[in-house]
Amino acid sequence: MMTIVRYAAAIVVLFFARNASSAGDVQRGAKVFQACAACHSLEPGRHLTGPSLAGLWGRKAGTEPAFHRYSDALERSGIVWGEATLDKWLANPEATVPGNLMLFQGMREVQPRADLVAFLRAVSEGKGPAAPKAPAIPDLKTAPLDFIVATIRRCGDTYFVTNGSKKTLPFWEFNLRFKTDSGPSGPATGRPVLVGQGMQGDRAQIVFSNPGEISGFIKEGC
Numbered sequence: 001m002m003t004i005v006r007y008a009a010a011i012v013v014l015f016f017a018r019n020a021s022s023a024g025d026v027q028r029g030a031k032v033f034q035a036c037a038a039c040h041s042l043e044p045g046r047h048l049t050g051p052s053l054a055g056l057w058g059r060k061a062g063t064e065p066a067f068h069r070y071s072d073a074l075e076r077s078g079i080v081w082g083e084a085t086l087d088k089w090l091a092n093p094e095a096t097v098p099g100n101l102m103l104f105q106g107m108r109e110v111q112p113r114a115d116l117v118a119f120l121r122a123v124s125e126g127k128g129p130a131a132p133k134a135p136a137i138p139d140l141k142t143a144p145l146d147f148i149v150a151t152i153r154r155c156g157d158t159y160f161v162t163n164g165s166k167k168t169l170p171f172w173e174f175n176l177r178f179k180t181d182s183g184p185s186g187p188a189t190g191r192p193v194l195v196g197q198g199m200q201g202d203r204a205q206i207v208f209s210n211p212g213e214i215s216g217f218i219k220e221g222c
């Protein structure tokens with residue numbers, strides 16, 4: 001009889017000890033979220049490298065409708081996001097869903113994970129502290145003329161880029177990247193924008209509103 005009582009007491013102690021150490025702190029969790037913020041926004045429908053985590057609680061994994069970069073592994077995992085599933089995923093994503101595409105090695109420490117999960121829950125339920133803003137992406141529609149690309153001429157291995165102020169700079173083709181941004185902060189159609197180092201330096205990137213524009217913009221000529 002005494003043994004049973006002792007066992008029962010031990011279980012009660014264990015239970016409380018476990019709860020005490022895993023009770024997450026929402027404010028601390030907001031800080032931990034900085035490890036996620038480069039890839040995840042908390043604004044509904046705003047997808048970055050990873051899907052928006054707004055309304056995550058109770059959602060089935062891999063089901064944000066406008067996010068097209070889910071792995072088959074995550075979509076087929078059958079996971080529903082809640083305290084236990086998030087805790088496991090964040091501790092070790094690769095072991096939880098082998099073959100997933102989240103480049104994050106995992107958070108082995110218990111307390112920051114519990115804090116983060118508490119924060120994600122609070123945000124999902126509309127009770128979170130002000131969510132840290134997703135990285136600011138400059139609005140390319142309002143880029144100054146110096147950054148608007150007027151023409152691109154290609155001669156051999158060189159692109160000659162002329163900006164809206166009629167200044168032309170040569171770039172070795174290997175140093176110039178072409179990207180697209182069809183999102184709300186992307187450039188206007190027909191007005192690609194130089195970003196990054198702009199017209200300074202030997203490397204640059206030009207952002208178009210859609211891929212169809214790219215080759216039409218580049219005129220061959222030496």
Ligand code: HEC
Binds near residue numbers: 053056063073075090
């Ligand atoms: C380097 C970018 C990156 C970082 C950092 C990152 N994630 Fe992710 N995350 C992704 C990508 C990409 C996916 C989609 C993975 C897939 O489909 O296999 C994802 C998926 C998820 C999902 C599943 C969402 C859904 O709709 O099913 C959750 C939850 C999640 N991440 C939480 C986090 C949290 C919390 C952190 C911070 C500790 C974090 N992630 C850090 C890129 C990242």
